[in-house]
Amino acid sequence: MVSMAEVVETVAIFIAGALAAAAVFAIDQGGMYLLLALLAVFLVVCMAIRWPAMEKRVCLLVLGDIGRSPRMQYHALSFAKHGYHVDLIGYGGSKPHDEIVQNEKIVMHPMHEPPSLPAFLPRIFHYASKVVLQAAMLTVYLMLGIPRAKIIMLQNPPAIPSIAVAWLIGLLRGSHIVIDWHNYGYSILSLSLGARHILVKFSKWYEKMFGRLSSANICVTNAMREDLEKNWGIVAHTMYDRPPLIFQETDLDKQHDLFLRLSGEHPVFGSDQPNQTAFTESTSNGVKSQPDRPALLVSSTSWTEDEDFSILLTALEKYEKACVAKETHLPNVVCAITGKGPMKEHYKSVIATKHFKHVHICTPWLVAEDYPRLLGSADLGICLHTSSSGLDLPMKVVDMFGCGLPVCAIHFNCLHELVKHEENGLVFHHENELAEQLQDLLSDFPSNQKRLQSFRENLQSFQRLRWDECWNQSVLPIVEKLSAQ
Template sequence: MEAVPLCGLALALALLLWRWWRAAAGGAGRVCVAVLGDLGRSPRMQYHALSLARHGRGVTLLGYLQNRPHGDVLRSGRIRLEPVRDLRGLRVDPKFLQYVIKVIVQAIQLLYTMLKMDQPSYILLQNPPGLPSIAVAWVACLFWRSKLIIDWHNYGYTVMSLSHGRNHPLVQIAKWYEKLFGRLADYNLCVTNAMKEDLWVNCNIKAVTLYDRPASYFKETPVELQHQLYMKLARDYEPFRPRCVAEPVGVDAERSAFTETGEQEGHVLKSRGRPALLVSSTSWTEDEDFSVLLKALVDYEGYINEGVKLPSLVCVITGKGPLKDYYNELISELHFKHIQICTPWLEAEDYPILLGSADLGVCLHKSSSGLDLPMKVVDMFGCCLPVCAIHFECLHELVKHNENGLIFRDSHELAEQLKMLFWEFPTLDSKLHSFRENLRASRQLGWDESWDQTVLPLLEQNE
């Protein structure tokens, strides 16, 4: 009887060895794009997969399947999804032990998944999260004789420090781990020049900057598509129910979004003109303090009550995350007459349509490292949507104050900016309109062009 498990182990080892020796011929060109997170909420990694597929590469897109990836990913015949099971419900005391057990289980689970997939020439890994995925991907690359590329979106240890503090032992371990195993990658990408410099100076890691760029479907939305989206949202969200999209009206015809369908006592429609559509998006985590926006909206409501000629607002905050219930509770305690707020989760195809329909975007992302840039602003700019963004160190690499948007530091400054931008809205001689015109005139490279210039040569020179 004891020989049975030994035979099974031997067969498993033989199968792995066979796959390993077979790999050299069978894996040419294939790339594993991996993230130890939700693929549906990892747009940059989806873009990598689509770019690779566009150049004829087979792609294994590996990660959690909690939310549906974009339809372009699902329809691609060259992209195969490799799901990783998300570990939930693990409850062990103390917390430190729970974290250690989770990391160990994730490492085993991820390594098993990487070793059973088709052999890749490259593993392109998102960081963060990098613990344990960087070490596991490095081991898998040794097994497959593949090259490891790390795409640095931020530092994992700085994200952890938001919850635990910079000096917590777990944060210090994560920092040491990230620097050590980050050096083992064959190539490194990063999202800003500031991060590129920091990786070199503090980690001795040489990286290439690949800025986030909007995909081709981030663009201004035609009125017909606006109407379809609002009718869809109206089934579940009150702010959209009394509104519809009609023929463009007024001086800002090309930006027509909402038109009145009738007056209701005490309803937001009773305020002057059509309401302005304000959009933000978030993962509802500690690095975004949405009380800043809520306080600014309280001030904005006060301006209207004082007689300032401002439009009513529909504020849409999209996303999922751990603090969503907390902020929804705060929102429920606000009793606005001229502002309505809703917090939907949108499908990947609907989100660009919403941005392309909006009048102003707001970003409350504060980088934990000060070295990454908010992709949500990139998407907004792709839709020629002006942005008010909260200040942090390298934000100037993306948001040009008083050119394509405004940068604020607190709720009072944001409220003043909203008042200035929406003064006698809508009008063609407003600051808001000039920002949009600047965005239209200064359209930069899209994702496809930027990727082809930055990443494609890196792959081709090594094959």
């Protein structure tokens, strides 16, 4: 059976090709008006095909993997709880939360990634072809693939081409555009191209230009809200990331079950003794922690340029040397680094060159339901997110805090809005400082966990305020106001 994604992709490629051919012909013949007429006819046909009666409906647009976009999934669930029908458009790949899949009010529309051009072509051709095909596919989805939505909420970044396409469709179909600013797309692009590159400059102009055309804006920090207003002329409302209730401390029974399952692919979680894992033991009186268990460190990442994992690897090397020197009692460490991304294979090859005896590193990919269980089983979280703009906050730390997990996080400008040094975790600036923090926190572990326990107690107030409460306070009033217009 042919999927909706395949139909839309075929139609989009056909339309993109036809419009490109028409453009070449029109320009060649001096008939720019012919090209404009063709575009007008196409848009009118699209509107005539899909113009149903307005209903309580919202479209969430993620130009990325839906399963790896937790904030947009949480938005979808919140809209559904308030009676909205939700069309969730984005790329497939990772499995979303079960609540998303099972919710009758949420319909997912997984897109296909645009086909790649031959590798020998210049980067600009790859970039241009991707943008054109994405724009065509989004146009077809938003005009033909879903009923008309009262609100189109899109995640930024990426900004190109989603903001412009959403704005155009909103103009044609009477939809309000809401942008959820997670970061700035141009700042991420500058990591690989440099701040002075023409594409970076164009991207910044584009984000500012089309961002101002939205009906409403939300963002993830007060620092970003202030920057949007001062430097972009955009009024936004801060909606801090907050974890849903699935992020909790994991009880020992569930820890034991998780470690047994993970040990099949990652032996560092297992044991050569029956009914045991490296961390837990099942007895006639229930599951207990191993008295000499290693410390479990967890870091999650998208394996991109804004996270320098050489810092963590260097700190772990120093920790290994301290264990060998035996100047203080330090436990063995299992460091689990979860996630997918472009630089994962590079770092895996670097990790493979390390010959540790007291430090064990693994890079599992976890299903959505197991990720919070691992965080809730860990002793310490590590965050290397530095933010390309210096204005967003790492959602991984939000998830860790939801599980009552203290963190060591690398410093950047607005980190203080989330991580309070010496209150709910520690902030470091370089690998030497991280190495010192690991040794201080884990000295005489697991018998001595006073500092870690103090951080956990201080996180209890954070844990009480969850996603639903924040969404109802920050986003729902905006949604209701737009819905009434």
